[in-house]
Amino acid sequence: MAPPDSSPPAPATDADRAALRETRAQRVGQRPGTLTVRPGAPTPRLFLMAYDEDNCDEAEYTGRYDELLETLRTGPGRKYWLDVRGYGDLPLLEQLMENFNLHPLQMEDVLGDYQRAKVEVFDDNRLFLVSRMTEFTTNLEIDDDQLSIFTGPNYVLTFQDDYEDCLEVLRNRLRGPSSQLRRRPIAYLAYALTDVVLDHYYPTMAAIGDYIEELEDSIFVARRERRLLSRILQVKKSVVRFRRLVYPERDKIAEILRLPDEVVPEDIKTYYRDCYDHAIQALDLAESYRDNISSLADLYLSDQSNRMNEVMKVLTIISSIFIPLSFVVGLYGMNFQRDDGHGHALPLNMPELYQPWGYPVLLAILAFIVAGQLYYFWRKGWLSSGD
Structure with missing residues (x-):
């Protein structure tokens, strides 16, 4: 089957943010486990990748949910990755929750779409993972989307609120004719999803680092823009937000490493240890960038003060020259x-x-x-x- 196409993401607008705030306000005081979909959420699209050591098939089952379930039932020997993109159909999501035996509280966390990175264990040793996918936008902000992952005996179920994501590289690995990913157990796919999200932190931090260098060069130009300080403070806000996203990711992986071997096998934990190292490196970069941007703000203010001192020195010299002249002509x-x-x-x-x-x-x-x-x-x- 040909790989399905994905629509380009729509940029977040003030209306989207207002709708999200309204949805959060509606959840206040509700019974735990109550599912609420934010207004304007995109219609769910269902993508299924079915694979084994020799083959990988993929198709979009949007509007064909019964056919999707039949596909899952008729191939018990294969592994499956069901990717649900969009939350705009609450009855369909409730049906998914029932068919895959998902807890209402966990489904509520999925639809909340602003959970911190975490891991939870089902009674039957299945896992529920939450990660935050990040991107540094042209508006100098960190754009983050939630990726919710459920593991099963032969499947991984993922939820995300947008049609576009950073997981295409993983799909290409599954499509490859000599993919090692297809030979691994299904728990390895859950690790691979977490690893791709972590790896995507580095382009985000690289974009922030390049922008910080650009701001540093802009401080010493003769005719710099007036909004430079606001740009510096906005990037500092983005770096602080990025740190808040990475800290829970590190703690989540550390908790995974402490789980019993019957939940996460020891050979899979080896790969999670590598993820933990990546999270530590991302945190170190975030700390470094935070210090750099703070120093940059101090440097900007110091340079402003020096420029003001130069102006005051010129004005003082001019005033000193004209004071005796004014005295003589006034006399x-x-x-x-x-x-x-x-x-x-x-x-x-x-x-x-x-x-x-x-x-x-x-x-x-x-x-x-x-x-x-x-x-x-x-x-x-x-x-x-x-x-």
Whole structure:
């Protein structure tokens, strides 16, 4: 069968966020296990990959749920990955919950779509895993989607709210003619899903790291944008949010490693230990980026202060030059009379005002004062830019 096509994801809008907040508010005080679908949730699409060591078949069973169940019943010797994308059909989700023996509280966590990463164990040693898929968007935000994973004796059931995800690389591995993934037990597929989500953290962190370097270069340009500080603070918010997503993922994997061998076999735990190392590395990167962005904000404010000091230094020098000039011209701007009105001269009332060379001499004195001040400032080093 040909692999099904996926529709491109719709960007989150203010209306989507408002609908999500409204749904969360509706859940307040409800009976535990009550299933609520947010308004505007996409219609569920059902994708099934059936595989064994030799073959891998896949098809979309949207609108053909009974046929899907028949396919699962008629091939007990094969392994199955049923991927449910979209929560917009509550009766169908309730039917899935009944047919796959899912607990209402766990299904409520699935539809809540904002659970932290965690692991829970069923009575029959089945697992319920929650992971957060992340992406750094062009809006300088961390876009994260919930991936809910249920394991069974020969199947893995996944739920996600969007049609687009980061799991296509895993599907391609299953499609490969020499896929080692098809030879592994079904528990290995659950590990592989978690591993792909963790591996996808690194492109997210790489995008954040590149953007931090871009911001750092922007601080020292001569004509930088006015919104630079807001961009720095927005990226810092995204890094902090990423840390909040990775910490539970690390704790989830650590809890998996503590589970009994009858729940998670020891050979599968070996791979989860590698996942744990990846989570630690992602946390280290997040911590490093958080420190870098905090230093970047301090550097921006320090550079702003230095620029302001340069401006104040120039203004102070200009003011220092014009203060004595203003004093001299203000002194000679006083309106004292030269005589007493009867023809008798008053020699102490600025006689130089009537000298034929009085104006050129005054200009020369003013120029000498300016030159003397500039020479003094230069000797002190105050005219240098400080770079």
